[in-house]
Amino acid sequence: MKRLGIILIVALFLFSNIFAQTGEGTVSGVEGIYFGKVIEPDKYVLGVGDIVRIYIILETGDPISFNVTVSPTGSINLPMVRAIKVSGLTLTEATREISKQLLKLYPRSVISTDLVYTRKFKIYVLGEVQNAGTHLVSAISTLDDVIKLAGLKSSASLRNI
Template identity: 30%
Template sequence: MLAACSSPPEMTSPENQVPTTVAGPDSPLYVIGPGDTLNVFVWGDSELSTQVVVRPDGMITTPLVEDLPASGKTPTELARTLEAKLSKFVKSPKVTVSVTEFVGRYTEQVRVVGQASQPQSINYRDGMTLLDVIIAVGGLTDFAAGNKAKVVRKVNGKTTEYRVRLDDLIRDGDISANVKMMPGDVLIIPETWF
């Protein structure tokens, strides 16, 4: 008998497939994270306008305002906070904050580990799919077991693993295997055993 050489059954039941929809907002708002570069524009006061990088501790320093928490806020929330802080020094300040270079928090990234050509963390973009992620990491190595890959996702505080079919998507062009990714997803691509 060759039972010792057989492969384990594929995880194809519906509960192990990546959901095509996820409860929550259709378009998640970007949340500032350490390493992001911000353009802070104070209308009518160029001396207070500046470009800053969010420090590893999540704080920024601008003219007149030191050690201000930025990580975890949206650009609009940070702008309102800056307006409140600057109002001690400037009459009715109007502030705009824009993110010019994105790094983001880990919860706003998609991380790829294992047998990707260039494993890395990728900034999540609205509407990102599995194919987008694979293109960003340069594809799979020759040793990747693509159809045994899985997405680890946290939904409502519960961590769940979903099997994805990378070989079917990339090598066979099966577009039904192109699932939607979410911020905070981890794609694990195992090595094949010959």
């Protein structure tokens, strides 16, 4: 049984709607894994529960910023603009679409977006680990991150994950 290693049942991408964060929510006080990895806007695909900050620098120089959460339907709702479908788009693609819609209301403004909070998923870690059970991980967490979180027992084998 020592070679059973770690059994991971990761519902990372399959059930994202079930475990999505909802509401405008704050970032502080959220548990889970995030090891300070840089997110590439051309590669990160937005999903339900991600929180995006939108910055608008008006023609007058006055700044506006607000957070929006990708809803369970995969859209963000902006004040005075229709819902914009962003789930499945990269952060760069979503920025283009958001800018296109907001420039109708705020012409000659500068609009940018930033990912403030990545969605979280519940995963189950079982096997030869010190911290077996349910863990909350970020959408950018890797298998290595989960193994570090779970902590391997001395009897575990990385060859049989």
